[in-house]
Amino acid sequence: MLSVIIPAYNEEEIIPKTVSVIDGILVGADIEHELLFINDGSKDRTWERISEAAASNTRVRGVSFSRNFGKESAIFAGLSEAKGDCCVVIDCDLQHPPEKIVEMYRLWEQGYDIVEGVKASRGKESGLHKFAAESFYNIMSNSMGFDMSRASDFKLLDRKAVNVLLNMNEKNAFFRALSSWIGFKSTQVEYDVREREVGTSKWSTRSLIKYALTNITSFTSAPMQIVTILGIIVFIVGLATSIEAIVRFFQGTAQAGFTTVIILQCFTGSFIMIGLGIIGFYISKIYDEVKGRPKYIIDKTV
Ligand code: UDP
Ligand code: MG
Numbered sequence: 001m002l003s004v005i006i007p008a009y010n011e012e013e014i015i016p017k018t019v020s021v022i023d024g025i026l027v028g029a030d031i032e033h034e035l036l037f038i039n040d041g042s043k044d045r046t047w048e049r050i051s052e053a054a055a056s057n058t059r060v061r062g063v064s065f066s067r068n069f070g071k072e073s074a075i076f077a078g079l080s081e082a083k084g085d086c087c088v089v090i091d092c093d094l095q096h097p098p099e100k101i102v103e104m105y106r107l108w109e110q111g112y113d114i115v116e117g118v119k120a121s122r123g124k125e126s127g128l129h130k131f132a133a134e135s136f137y138n139i140m141s142n143s144m145g146f147d148m149s150r151a152s153d154f155k156l157l158d159r160k161a162v163n164v165l166l167n168m169n170e171k172n173a174f175f176r177a178l179s180s181w182i183g184f185k186s187t188q189v190e191y192d193v194r195e196r197e198v199g200t201s202k203w204s205t206r207s208l209i210k211y212a213l214t215n216i217t218s219f220t221s222a223p224m225q226i227v228t229i230l231g232i233i234v235f236i237v238g239l240a241t242s243i244e245a246i247v248r249f250f251q252g253t254a255q256a257g258f259t260t261v262i263i264l265q266c267f268t269g270s271f272i273m274i275g276l277g278i279i280g281f282y283i284s285k286i287y288d289e290v291k292g293r294p295k296y297i298i299d300k301t302v
Contacts, residue, residue: 001085002026002033002105005078007071008050008092009040013198015049015092019060022090022098029102035060037092038078041068054302066299070211073296075153075175079162081301088156089175095194096154103189104156113161114179114186117154119193136212143220144177151176154191158184171291172218217284224284228277231270238266 004022008015019035026033037050039062050062063081065074075089086108090096096117104115137149153176157165164182165173180186203211216222242263248254 001083002031002101003078003082003084003087004033004035004101005038005075005082005087005089006035006092007038007040007074007078007089008042008046009068009071009074010042010044010046011092011199012042012045012049014094015046015053017197018092018094019053019057021094022101023057023059025098025102029105031102031105033059034082034084036078036082037062038074038081039064040071040074041065051302062302063298064300066297069296070207071153072173072175076165076173077296077298079157080166082162084159086156086158087162089153091154093196093199095196096152097191097194100154100189100191101156107187107189108156108158111185112187113158113184115156116180116186116188117152117191118150118188119152120150120190121192132208132212136216139216139222140177140219143216143222144181146180148177148180151180155179160184170218171288171293171295172214173295174215174218177215177219218288221281221284224277224281226277227280228274231272231274231277234266234273235270238263238270241266 004026006018006022011018015037022035023033035053035057037053037060039047039050041064047062047064050060050064054060054062061081063077065077078089079087086105088101088104090098090101100117104117107115134149137151141148155176157179161179161182161184165175165178168178170178245254245259245262249259
């Protein structure tokens with residue numbers, strides 16, 4: 001059986017259509033399936049729409065969070081609730097072409113464990129958004145060692161890959177990167193991102209920045225090193241000014257006592273910064289490990 005995982009946050013207008021389109025395509029292709037909606041603490045009537053769909057179609061199931069936990073958590077809740085031999089994660093707004101699920105499923109039948117949907121184009125995005133997205137994917141690609149620029153959450157995972165992801169203890173799991181990081185026999189399917197038909201993007205600029213920062217820090221500790229690098233730069237400047245101050249002292253052009261102040265100031269400053277960088281690095285590691293909080297809290301299911 002195929003489980004289709006659909007995170008939904010304030011998507012009341014499109015749920016009935018999403019159900020009929022995806023269900024229709026999969027019934028048409030004769031693929032046994034379930035549609036698993038995860039209501040990510042929506043403030044509109046999304047949960048009512050999901051409940052209605054579940055009441056009229058036995059293949060539809062729904063899980064509702066106690067509050068908004070974010071798309072990543074919704075995906076992981078879906079993976080954990082899914083009963084299928086393979087799972088597909090797809091957006092609720094039909095921006096990911098549902099026909100591609102059939103193509104992905106056929107590849108899975110041929111023995112692929114992971115079928116990644118990669119964006120042939122990024123769809124319409126403003127200049128600044130495009131630049132920010134590119135920078136984010138550059139940092140991610142560099143720290144992970146493989147190209148992430150066209151990656152998306154639209155993918156099919158075999159049961160064994162799903163189990164590996166579920167057994168990870170990481171709290172800040174970044175689905176689209178982790179699912180590549182785990183390896184397995186994988187292939188790609190290209191798709192064009194469609195325009196959103198109804199509603200608006202659920203991402204505010206602020207939530208996107210937060211999303212980028214969490215994911216960067218969960219995959220690389222590079223930002224922590226900035227403090228250390230700053231410390232080293234200040235140290236070099238300090239060394240130069242100290243030498244100048246000493247030379248002035250021996251030339252007799254320095255004011256009395258001023259030399260010592262400069263030297264002490266520069267060296268202590270740079271050592272504190274280097275020290276903070278190193279300590280911060282370790283704290284960030286410990287912090288990641290000790291947060292034993294759940295990724296999400298389920299309120300009700302249908
Ligand atoms: N979504 C979610 N929780 C959130 C934000 C978004 O479950 O906090 C879902 C949303 O309902 C949709 C998918 O994630 O199914 C992608 O969201 P959206 O279309 O707003 O993102 P975009 O396509 O603009 O990247
Ligand atoms: Mg969308």
